[in-house]
Ligand SMILES: Nc1ncnc2c1ncn2[C@@H]1O[C@H](COP(=O)(O)OP(=O)(O)OP(=O)(O)O)[C@@H](O)[C@H]1O
């Protein structure tokens with residue numbers, strides 16, 4: 001499977017559309033018209049590449065991300081992962097295929113079980129995949145925690161013991177413990193302070209360099225996306241405005257909307 005630039009894509013979406021159906025009114029719940037959250041989006045992610053998806057709130061970034069993992073079924077279009085059409089897989093085939101895909105969300109406090117130790121949290125995906133013995137799983141979990149900067153002496157603590165940035169590192173450890181080939185991040189640093197966010201982005205890049213996975217990194221802030229990503233896709237109203245290498249998007253934006261995002265990003269940088 002060749003992309004436009006001649007590389008082989010790990011993940012390729014063609015003409016994706018996600019339409020949320022209209023909802024009839026019920027007592028206490030207003031009606032809602034149908035929404036095309038993603039409109040005819042085509043993109044490719046190469047092996048080892050970090051693709052940023054940027055756009056304002058409601059532009060369809062999370063819907064696109066969920067759809068790329070088939071957590072949301074597309075209304076139309078195709079998603080090929082390792083050349084395999086995801087929309088044609090049975091549920092069992094899909095859950096097996098999805099083992100190479102992992103996701104990190106915005107709010108680690110909500111995604112980490114407060115009653116489990118971080119070692120249990122990070123071991124859990126291995127247990128679900130029936131990898132190794134309990135002892136081997138603990139070893140792999142400790143290794144993943146070490147990669148994100150959490151020491152073995154902290155591994156028996158519960159999430160409540162850690163700061164926001166550390167919690168996000170634990171969520172990243174849980175995602176990388178199964179050695180994914182693609183990581184999805186939905187506003188993964190948006191809830192963190194600027195300096196903490198910068199360190200978590202450095203960590204994500206270092207992990208990509210070390211482990212070689214691809215990443216789709218979604219954020220509303222172009223400055224954040226540009227600091228981390230190799231290529232950027234700009235979304236508005238569910239559609240792609242443009243896709244390009246980060247330097248090209250920053251220096252030679254084609255779409256008027258991208259220029260507006262750039263202007264906004266410059267203001268944020270200046271205020272910082
Ligand atoms: N489950 C759903 N059912 C119906 N409409 C939805 C659903 N999820 C999202 N939408 C609508 O789809 C559109 C795109 O939403 P989405 O959450 O994908 O945008 P986003 O770019 O991730 O926004 P944000 O930056 O606020 O996270 C919005 O109009 C939203 O209201």
Ligand SMILES: [Mg+2]
Pocket residue numbers: 061062063186
């Ligand atoms: Mg979102």
